[in-house]
Amino acid sequence: MRALRTPVGATGAGLLATVLLLAVLAPVAFGDGAAAVDTDNLLAGPSAEHWFGTDNAGRDLFLRVLVATRLSITLALLATAIAVLTGLVLGSLPWLLGPRLGRPVTALVNILVAFPGLLLVLSLATVFGVGARGAVLAIGFAGAPTFARLCQTLIAGIAARDYVAAAEIAGLGRIRILVRHVLPNVAEPLVVNATIGAGSALLAFAGLSFLGLGVQAPAYDWGRLMQDGLAGVYLHPLAALAPGIAVVIAGLAFNLTGEAVAGALGVTPVVGPRAWSVPARSTPARSPAQGEDLVLDVRDLAVAFPGPSAPVTPVRGVSLSLRSGEAVGIVGESGSGKSLTALAIAQLVEEPGRVTGEVTLCGTDLNDGGHHEDLLGTSLAVVFQDPMTSLNPAMRVGPQLAEVSRFHQSLGRRAALARAVDRLRAVRLRDPERAAQAYPFELSGGMRQRAMIGMGLMGTPRLIIADEPTTALDVTVQKQVLALLEDVRREHGTAILLISHDVSVIGEICDRVLVMYAGRIVEEIAAGDLHGDARHPYTRALVAAVPSMSTSRDEPLATIPGQPVDPAALPPGCAYAARCPLATDQCLSEEPALLDGVACWRAGDPLPMEQTKQVSV
Amino acid sequence: MSMRFEQVSVRFGRTQVLHEVSLEVPDGSIMGLVGESGSGKSTLARAAVGLVPVSTGRVLVDGVPAGRRSGVQMVFQDPYSSLDPRMSIGESIAEAIPGRTSKSERAGEVARLLRLVHLDPGRAGQRPGSLSGGQRQRVALARALAGRPQVLIADEITSALDVSVQGAVLNLVREMQRELGLSMLFISHNLAVVRYVADTVAVMSHGHIVEHGPAADVLENPSHRYTQELLAAVPGGTSNTLTKET
Numbered sequence: 001m002r003a004l005r006t007p008v009g010a011t012g013a014g015l016l017a018t019v020l021l022l023a024v025l026a027p028v029a030f031g032d033g034a035a036a037v038d039t040d041n042l043l044a045g046p047s048a049e050h051w052f053g054t055d056n057a058g059r060d061l062f063l064r065v066l067v068a069t070r071l072s073i074t075l076a077l078l079a080t081a082i083a084v085l086t087g088l089v090l091g092s093l094p095w096l097l098g099p100r101l102g103r104p105v106t107a108l109v110n111i112l113v114a115f116p117g118l119l120l121v122l123s124l125a126t127v128f129g130v131g132a133r134g135a136v137l138a139i140g141f142a143g144a145p146t147f148a149r150l151c152q153t154l155i156a157g158i159a160a161r162d163y164v165a166a167a168e169i170a171g172l173g174r175i176r177i178l179v180r181h182v183l184p185n186v187a188e189p190l191v192v193n194a195t196i197g198a199g200s201a202l203l204a205f206a207g208l209s210f211l212g213l214g215v216q217a218p219a220y221d222w223g224r225l226m227q228d229g230l231a232g233v234y235l236h237p238l239a240a241l242a243p244g245i246a247v248v249i250a251g252l253a254f255n256l257t258g259e260a261v262a263g264a265l266g267v268t269p270v271v272g273p274r275a276w277s278v279p280a281r282s283t284p285a286r287s288p289a290q291g292e293d294l295v296l297d298v299r300d301l302a303v304a305f306p307g308p309s310a311p312v313t314p315v316r317g318v319s320l321s322l323r324s325g326e327a328v329g330i331v332g333e334s335g336s337g338k339s340l341t342a343l344a345i346a347q348l349v350e351e352p353g354r355v356t357g358e359v360t361l362c363g364t365d366l367n368d369g370g371h372h373e374d375l376l377g378t379s380l381a382v383v384f385q386d387p388m389t390s391l392n393p394a395m396r397v398g399p400q401l402a403e404v405s406r407f408h409q410s411l412g413r414r415a416a417l418a419r420a421v422d423r424l425r426a427v428r429l430r431d432p433e434r435a436a437q438a439y440p441f442e443l444s445g446g447m448r449q450r451a452m453i454g455m456g457l458m459g460t461p462r463l464i465i466a467d468e469p470t471t472a473l474d475v476t477v478q479k480q481v482l483a484l485l486e487d488v489r490r491e492h493g494t495a496i497l498l499i500s501h502d503v504s505v506i507g508e509i510c511d512r513v514l515v516m517y518a519g520r521i522v523e524e525i526a527a528g529d530l531h532g533d534a535r536h537p538y539t540r541a542l543v544a545a546v547p548s549m550s551t552s553r554d555e556p557l558a559t560i561p562g563q564p565v566d567p568a569a570l571p572p573g574c575a576y577a578a579r580c581p582l583a584t585d586q587c588l589s590e591e592p593a594l595l596d597g598v599a600c601w602r603a604g605d606p607l608p609m610e611q612t613k614q615v616s617v
Numbered sequence: 618m619s620m621r622f623e624q625v626s627v628r629f630g631r632t633q634v635l636h637e638v639s640l641e642v643p644d645g646s647i648m649g650l651v652g653e654s655g656s657g658k659s660t661l662a663r664a665a666v667g668l669v670p671v672s673t674g675r676v677l678v679d680g681v682p683a684g685r686r687s688g689v690q691m692v693f694q695d696p697y698s699s700l701d702p703r704m705s706i707g708e709s710i711a712e713a714i715p716g717r718t719s720k721s722e723r724a725g726e727v728a729r730l731l732r733l734v735h736l737d738p739g740r741a742g743q744r745p746g747s748l749s750g751g752q753r754q755r756v757a758l759a760r761a762l763a764g765r766p767q768v769l770i771a772d773e774i775t776s777a778l779d780v781s782v783q784g785a786v787l788n789l790v791r792e793m794q795r796e797l798g799l800s801m802l803f804i805s806h807n808l809a810v811v812r813y814v815a816d817t818v819a820v821m822s823h824g825h826i827v828e829h830g831p832a833a834d835v836l837e838n839p840s841h842r843y844t845q846e847l848l849a850a851v852p853g854g855t856s857n858t859l860t861k862e863t
């Protein structure tokens with residue numbers, strides 16, 4: 001597991017292995033030694049013979065701590081098992097029973113979770129009676145509500161998946177679906193949490209035994225040893241301290257391992273939420289070579305990631321420039337490098353990605369190694385496909401927008417909020433005051449996308465990069481969001497870089513279109529020329545693939561045969577050759593350069609119509 | 618087999634999502650259902666396969682009230698959530714084969730279905746993770762066909778796909794429908810797509826069917842204002858009527 005290679009994970013796993021090994025071996029190896037009575041050394045302090053001293057029967061404390069590992073760990077694991085199993089049953093019931101019957105179960109779990117844990121353990125311990133068995137039950141059941149809540153959440157998440165619906169339609173029973181589809185998919189987080197839970201159970205158990213409610217003599221666990229040592233704590237502190245340290249170490253072992261695995265399994269977002277910084281001071285601008293109104297100039301941009309054998313380069317030598325007020329589109333299939341290009345421009349490519357080439361935003365070279373947060377904050381806004389990932393779900397929309405200005409423009413709370421509402425109005429949200437009060441999930445997809453654009457407009461950006469901003473939206477809303485971008489461009493002269501897989505979307509607002517394939521720009525074309533005057537076979541295939549309101553219903557739709565190339569396995573010649581109806585031997589061996597706006601050896605040659613209509617994905 | 622919705626209403630708690638929807642998907646033809654998101658299209662689809670309880674009205678398949686295993690199957694929008702990531706695609710398809718069958722019969726049927734949707738039967742052992750979005754949607758289609766449905770519901774099955782892949786999936790849908798004589802309810806917000814696959818079209822707005830009829834009539838001479846708005850919004854379309862709000 002990757003998690004265990006981190007320092008924390010490795011420490012945790014090492015400790016855990018040691019503890020488990022001791023649990024298995026210590027009673028066998030040291031059982032006799034720990035029971036041996038040394039009447040000459042009753043309640044003795046540490047010595048060469050008895051490292052931690054002896055107890056009131058003269059038994060060696062060091063060995064007893066080691067031997068107690070087995071009982072302590074076994075009991076903790078038993079209690080955890082009870083907690084997890086009970087939790088699993090309680091957590092599955094709401095889904096198994098359906099909403100009506102499930103609701104009381106959910107309510108019960110919610111009440112129990114709210115109950116202070118310690119209180120629950122103590123009251124259950126008195127119910128189940130003093131002794132190891134009672135303590136296991138008490139700690140197990142006290143832990144159950146937490147696991148029930150966890151299972152409920154996990155199961156609800158999986159149950160909402162379409163494959164569960166598909167299984168229901170196929171006629172599978174709920175129990176069967178639970179076993180086949182739901183449980184396997186919640187197992188990972190559950191096991192991780194159970195590991196962490198075992199650490200807590202261990203502590204709780206030590207607590208109960210220490211209070212005399214747990215393990216009873218002559219059996220002993222760490223808690224019991226602590227209690228025994230307590231009487232002489234001022235004379236021989238180690239007698240009480242040593243089992244305590246053992247509890248802490250074992251607890252840590254479980255916790256660290258669990259946390260490390262959880263961290264590794266947790267989904268790391270590709271794009272973290274980013275602050276839109278608006279600095280008070282001005283950034284000294286270096287005047288750009290090609291005139292004042294050049295907003296973005298990208299030269300030879302490449303993004304590389306380490307690969308198994310050689311680095312993989314999903315973006316290879318992209319150059320583009322935007323003047324203020326210009327709208328440029330990037331079009332291409334998934335995986336062609338569009339989003340990565342956008343992220344590289346916005347300086348959002350995360351480790352271990354490497355960006356090379358020049359990115360000049362408003363005259364400043366962003367790749368010069370300096371910090372450009374201020375410039376990025378004022379001059380650039382980025383809008384992603386799913387605004388839900390870029391908005392903080394726990395914060396109302398208005399304050400979230402306002403925070404930007406409060407932080408960077410030092411506006412007061414009220415002034416910032418007023419600006420946020422004003423911006424929400426500017427992006428034509430009906431009733432912006434109410435939208436400002438809403439949480440992101442309370443808004444529809446289209447409204448969220450507007451709010452996201454509104455956030456970008458808290459400053460006055462020179463460039464908006466919009467990456468598939470309308471792909472998740474339906475046509476009417478899509479049209480409105482595109483019109484909004486168009487308005488911003490007209491009113492403020494903001495340059496817009498619009499990214500989409502759909503040429504018809506790009507054509508709506510862009511003047512110029514860059515067609516990307518396998519990490520390169522393969523054609524640069526005026527939007528008006530897309531239909532009819534495209535020269536690259538890939539551009540023509542993309543245009544033909546979009547059904548329109550006049551597409552013939554009697555013929556199959558045009559498709560692009562084959563698959564986009566894997567950036568890790570680029571062919572030597574033209575990357576499109578395997579799918580191209582015009583490919584020649586030259587195409588297979590030599591990569592065409594971007595010349596005169598197109599990278600193709602046979603640019604503009606007529607296409608054999610039949611070949612673009614193959615049916616295959 | 619035709620599918621008929623009779624005065625179907627659905628409510629979630631206090632909000633009514635479908636208002637007495639009556640609609641008939643004629644035998645052996647494709648009915649397109651268009652409307653903005655949240656208008657109730659998916660709810661209607663889910664009611665037809667019993668995933669959502671109807672509060673009043675009923676859904677009839679060939680005159681018989683629909684329930685589970687009543688010959689209605691569904692393909693979902695998101696190819697990334699419609700296949701269990703921990704099951705091979707062959708297992709996912711096999712699960713939907715009705716009745717008790719031997720292992721070898723099931724394997725044969727899975728291979729047949731994969732071939733039917735133009736996938737290599739040798740991939741039956743692969744997990745969905747190694748498939749592209751378009752290929753997953755083919756698997757989802759194969760799984761739906763495994764139930765030997767008479768009626769197939771397709772809910773936005775291409776809207777999560779690249780346009781370059783969309784065409785292949787749509788071609789496949791038409792091919793299947795013709796070969797198997799299926800009746801289909803094809804849900805999409807993309808009018809050009811619906812126009813391409815559907816024989817008849819119904820338009821839904823706020824839980825009501827506001828217009829329906831032969832595809833050519835509805836899409837060329839829309840009578841309802843909302844249909845006109847939808848048509849105006851088709852990308853590449855000429856009209857630029859813009860309204861506020863979503």
Ligand SMILES: Nc1ncnc2c1ncn2[C@@H]1O[C@H](COP(=O)(O)OP(=O)(O)O)[C@@H](O)[C@H]1O
Binds near residue numbers: 653655656
């Ligand atoms: N389980 C549910 N609980 C409450 N409301 C729901 C539920 N499912 C759908 N809705 C609501 O029903 C309406 C119609 O949704 P849906 O059928 O998904 O629309 P469409 O398919 O047209 O996108 C929406 O307002 C949606 O929020």
Ligand code: SF4
Binds near residue numbers: 582
């Ligand atoms: S260079 Fe050759 S293979 Fe590449 S697009 Fe042009 S004709 Fe096709």
Ligand SMILES: [Mg+2]
Binds near residue numbers: 654659
């Ligand atoms: Mg829907």
